[in-house]
Amino acid sequence: MSNEILQNAANEARGLAIDAIHECSSGHLGLPLGCAEIGTVLFGEILKVDPKCPDWLDRDKFVLSAGHGSMFLYSWLHISGYDVSIDDIKNFRKKGSKTPGHPEFGETPGVEATSGPLGQGIGNAVGMAISEKMAEAAFNTPGRKIFGHKVWCLAGDGCIQEGVSAEAAAIAGLQKLDNLVLMYDSNDVTLDAMAERTMAEDTAARFESYGWEVFKSDGHDIDAIRAALTAARDSQSGKPRLVIFKTTIAKGIPEVENSAKGHGEGGAKFADSARKALGLPEQKFYVSGQTYAYFAEAQKRRSAERGAWEASFSEWALKEPNLAKKLDACICKKGSESAGEILKLIPEFPEDDKSATRSSSGKIMNILAEKLPFMVTGAADLFGSTKNYLKGCGDFSPSSRAGRNIWFGIREHAMGAISNGIAYCGIFEPSCATFLTFAGYMLGSVRVSALSRLRMQYIFTHDSIGVGMDGPTHQPVEMAAILRCIPRLDVIRPADSEECAGAWAAALARRDGPTALVLSRQDLPLLKSVDARTKRNGTLKGAYVAKKESEPLKKIIIASGSELQWALKAGESEPSTRVVSMPSMELFERQEEEYREGVLPSSCKNRIAIEAGISQPWYKYAAKVVGTDDFGFSADAASLFEAFNIGEKPLLGYPPPLPV
16 A cells, blocks of 8 residues: 555656646756656655754755756655645745755755755765764764764766766775765666767676675666665665666656656646646646655654654763763854954964964864864875874774764865765864865865855965976966855965964854865965964954055055065055055955955055966956966976066056056
8 A cells, every 4th residue: 555655646746846847947857757756765764854853963864966856856855744835846946935946955944955066966975974974983872872874865877977976986985884875866868868878887887896885776666666775774784875776767758758858848848648647637736635644644753753862862961961062062163153262272373483374274273173073174185285184183984983084085076075065964064175276176066065155164275386396287376266256155365374373263263154275385484574463363354454554655565375475575665555465355345344444445546466376356456466367387486486577576666546
């Protein structure tokens, strides 16, 4: 009887997808129809969730990596009892609805990750599985299992083809993430054509070579699906699991099923005949009372399971008050409520400090990690260069799940997506590091983290032509400008160790998005002409007056990062010149107008900016920019700066102001 109910529910979910996509003439029918039976078993029987409490701590996580199939997720969230109403389904893709075109984190109960770019969700799921393993190690005790959930991810051919998924899958296999189940909707179709045009690999063999356990199943036979998902959930192999479901894309619309035409909304025009063939009534957006009743009973069981967990959690908290306090600190990010409190934890640097800001950053991170248990970090095979290794905190591995350092290998794209997954879980706050020039490899992940307003930090070192002899491939003249174009991403490029302290305080205190810390390879002098407190607090505001004019103001020099030293030298010889340090345009733009006017008075049009990179962003603030709009070359750093005329000399004199 249950199979019959589940099959009817699958067809009703198909109907919801057909009706919603037909209603707005936009969307993707292929996956919602092709995976309907998978959805009915997954949401009806397998997932450990409580739709009435979608954020409970030990819930299973479900990520729809193939985000274009969002009506699959919305249909099952509605049917299984989440706060997604039938009116929300009717408002699919409409302004302000809970059902946007692709799942968006924070917009819809039950949506665990923003999943639009293909393959990102697989990386997110790997990150969630890592976060779960870290939580198990940090908080479970011999008598109480507070964390023990699974991470489920549904992906299609496009996700499997994307390189980020290969990187992420390799890490999952290496780390033996046996709490991860990847479900592959293998329908042999991509958007343009049948998958054989672009895909000839043996996916099962590839994943087995990564160290995964692989299951195969008919994606439309409910008994087979149940058996495969149960086996994957209960397996004791110690490996992550891949379940390959053979499905028919757009199943239920004969005119387009099993063809590339079934991917998008093309089949929606056959809505009436399809609904009739599926045994659905003429009523649009129909879900039967029998289906609602079946899932309501499942809801009762799930609420009872959550209630039992909460009782166990309360007993654990009484017996383990220190662990409970630590967990609360991780969830609430205690110790980082304000930038001022964070700065109190960081001692001032000695006057003779000449550290590269990458080194200053590493020292600061290690100081803070002792006080902030939620801090975890990773690097793309560059810990020795990016300096973000947390000493004494251990390495995350199959034999040491409590380690707070993650070795990602040379996999920048997956590093970003996996870090996003850790951040989505909300217990640990990740940072990850590579050279700034390789930020381009992970821009997709950076963009999604900004879109999702995730709390995390990107550590990008070797920030300019100051890299020197490695040559133009390693000199990221354009990358800081590119990062500044990403909405909701704060980019901070500190000039010395004290500004670096301010940068970390701003990043960890931020509640509404990620921060990119852009750090130097080369040593930088501690700028003694500005006191530490001014630099730290000024960095929190994005820009500040580093040297005030002693005569009536005639010119302003604006500088960022390693170039501030030359701006200050130029300002010393010009009494009527003000020098402004601007480590972060984004932080500065969020200040009150009175503060911004006090730093950069609009009456002074005669402004010069200097940064050893692309000049374009600085014309918002200055009439002239000293920088480089071309790639560098292989030479020592001093020769490069001289060749591009980046230094003190071009800042002297009075260039004409912009026309008013």
